Amino acid sequence: MTQPYDVIIIGGGVVGCMIARTLSAYQLRLLLIEKEADIGMGASSANSAIVHAGYDPVPGSLKAKMNVAANPMWDNLAGELNFPFDRRGDYVVAVTADELQGLELLLEQGRKNGVPGMHLISAEEMRHREPNINPNVTGALWAPTGGLCDTFAVTVAAAENAVQNGCQVLLETAFESFLMEGSQIIGVHTNRGDFRARWVVNAAGLNADFVMHQAGVRPEFKITPRRGEYCVLDQAEISIHNVLFPVPSCGSKGILVTATLHGNTIIGPNAELLDREDHATTRAGLEEVTQGALKLVPSINLRHVIATFAGLRARGNARCETPGVNYDSDFIIEIPKEVRGLVNLGGIDSPGLTAAPAIARRVVELMEDAGEKFIQKRDYEPIRPPRPRFRHLSRAEQTALIQNDPRYARVVCRCELVTEGEIIAEIHAPIPARTYDAIKRRTWTGTGRCLGSFDMPRVVDILAREMGVSPLEITKKGSGSEFLYRTTKEVEAHHGA
Numbered sequence: 001m002t003q004p005y006d007v008i009i010i011g012g013g014v015v016g017c018m019i020a021r022t023l024s025a026y027q028l029r030l031l032l033i034e035k036e037a038d039i040g041m042g043a044s045s046a047n048s049a050i051v052h053a054g055y056d057p058v059p060g061s062l063k064a065k066m067n068v069a070a071n072p073m074w075d076n077l078a079g080e081l082n083f084p085f086d087r088r089g090d091y092v093v094a095v096t097a098d099e100l101q102g103l104e105l106l107l108e109q110g111r112k113n114g115v116p117g118m119h120l121i122s123a124e125e126m127r128h129r130e131p132n133i134n135p136n137v138t139g140a141l142w143a144p145t146g147g148l149c150d151t152f153a154v155t156v157a158a159a160e161n162a163v164q165n166g167c168q169v170l171l172e173t174a175f176e177s178f179l180m181e182g183s184q185i186i187g188v189h190t191n192r193g194d195f196r197a198r199w200v201v202n203a204a205g206l207n208a209d210f211v212m213h214q215a216g217v218r219p220e221f222k223i224t225p226r227r228g229e230y231c232v233l234d235q236a237e238i239s240i241h242n243v244l245f246p247v248p249s250c251g252s253k254g255i256l257v258t259a260t261l262h263g264n265t266i267i268g269p270n271a272e273l274l275d276r277e278d279h280a281t282t283r284a285g286l287e288e289v290t291q292g293a294l295k296l297v298p299s300i301n302l303r304h305v306i307a308t309f310a311g312l313r314a315r316g317n318a319r320c321e322t323p324g325v326n327y328d329s330d331f332i333i334e335i336p337k338e339v340r341g342l343v344n345l346g347g348i349d350s351p352g353l354t355a356a357p358a359i360a361r362r363v364v365e366l367m368e369d370a371g372e373k374f375i376q377k378r379d380y381e382p383i384r385p386p387r388p389r390f391r392h393l394s395r396a397e398q399t400a401l402i403q404n405d406p407r408y409a410r411v412v413c414r415c416e417l418v419t420e421g422e423i424i425a426e427i428h429a430p431i432p433a434r435t436y437d438a439i440k441r442r443t444w445t446g447t448g449r450c451l452g453s454f455d456m457p458r459v460v461d462i463l464a465r466e467m468g469v470s471p472l473e474i475t476k477k478g479s480g481s482e483f484l485y486r487t488t489k490e491v492e493a494h495h496g497a
């Protein structure tokens, strides 16, 4: 068993990584464990990437409090961690006379939650602001504090900054059970051995129920995944600048049409309750998404869909056997009484991305209330240095970069203009990219029209060379997803034998 840690965080999604980053400002030995081959492979890389203003959650709920507390933190966070963030505001759009009442209700709810600057705009003004909008629009709610981010870039930036400040990250390390002394948690048992710690934070997303049950906490709580499917539209064909929500129906924000910071428009998500984890997209789900999107922007042409994906919301169970307990509407953020040493999170579905920095602060407050004394590190470094993105540079900057390192002159992904220099930088970054998907999420390689058919062999080759392993060992997303079976010569030799 290794030296004890002060805090172990289970789960490397945006919430776990933001908690790691926040705790790394203090004199603590930190470990983050993630069961997958990369951080951010759960809900944190498959969502709408919207930093919500905060008019949607029920007033008084933890969701409302965390959302509204976190929203203003994002400008500073983006500045320190150097990830793209654009506070361009968002709209809820009514397309019938009846829906106008829904806008009034949201406006009132937003005001109760303390969301600044919201107001209603006329149909004419909405048509002016978004020329692609359904011409039958009847009015809209404008929330100027809404924003857009690159959701994976946020997760990786927070994790890297935590590592800069001394946090250890172990990938492919799955929590299995707690090490206990009486009711005191003293560490975790994983597939890679035991790790001791004074505190353990449960940030395991879809597996948060399994983790808390291992400590005997809330046995009645169960995650019921809610799948949301999306279509990505070709940016050369249609580009919507705005974030457009429909008037919400019960329990869901509805199917939106939104810009992304990469230039594509995405449509989705629907909301389907599942009894198991299933990330596949379905014909019925995509049909529902399409019909929903056409209500807001009738000119969307489905021939322009270049990709589809699905994310799973880690929603708690609506009804459970304990009378009066309903887990499907709010976050759990607590230090439970039954055990000592656990910070327990659960049901962190939307707006969990937006709320992540406030959830991280709340974790510190709860630990302080439980007697933990936090001492600020003298050498804490809040700035995570950016790495160059070739396509975003001016001609002069590109030339200077190439003169310094000619690998930036070799274009690997033609659709998204990603260079070999960028890919190599990610392989040697503080959280090294070790799989094709890890390179894709960080650099946007393979996300254009050709969907990776040109770049994939090159990326596999670069990964193998830089990691000093055989190309046969390179995977798409971790063990079991290898691209190559054996070398052609071996196949020939086999046939010839």
Ligand SMILES: Cc1cc2nc3c(=O)[nH]c(=O)nc-3n(C[C@H](O)[C@H](O)[C@H](O)COP(=O)(O)OP(=O)(O)OC[C@H]3O[C@@H](n4cnc5c(N)ncnc54)[C@H](O)[C@@H]3O)c2cc1C
Pocket: 010, 011, 012, 013, 014, 015, 016, 017, 033, 034, 035, 036, 039, 040, 041, 042, 043, 044, 045, 046, 047, 048, 049, 050, 051, 052, 173, 174, 175, 176, 203, 204, 205, 206, 207, 227, 228, 229, 269, 310, 311, 312, 313, 314, 348, 349, 350, 351, 352, 353, 354, 355
């Ligand atoms: C379709 C959809 C749309 C959304 N849109 C938005 C939006 O626009 N704005 C917004 O604010 N929020 C949105 N959300 C919500 C947001 O994405 C989530 O709340 C947020 O990503 C949750 O982060 P997390 O770190 O808790 O979970 P995750 O990202 O799922 O991370 C949990 C991590 O724990 C790891 N893990 C699980 N079990 C173990 C184990 N045993 N050992 C070690 N590691 C383990 C997982 O592999 C995973 O990486 C959306 C969600 C979905 C699904």
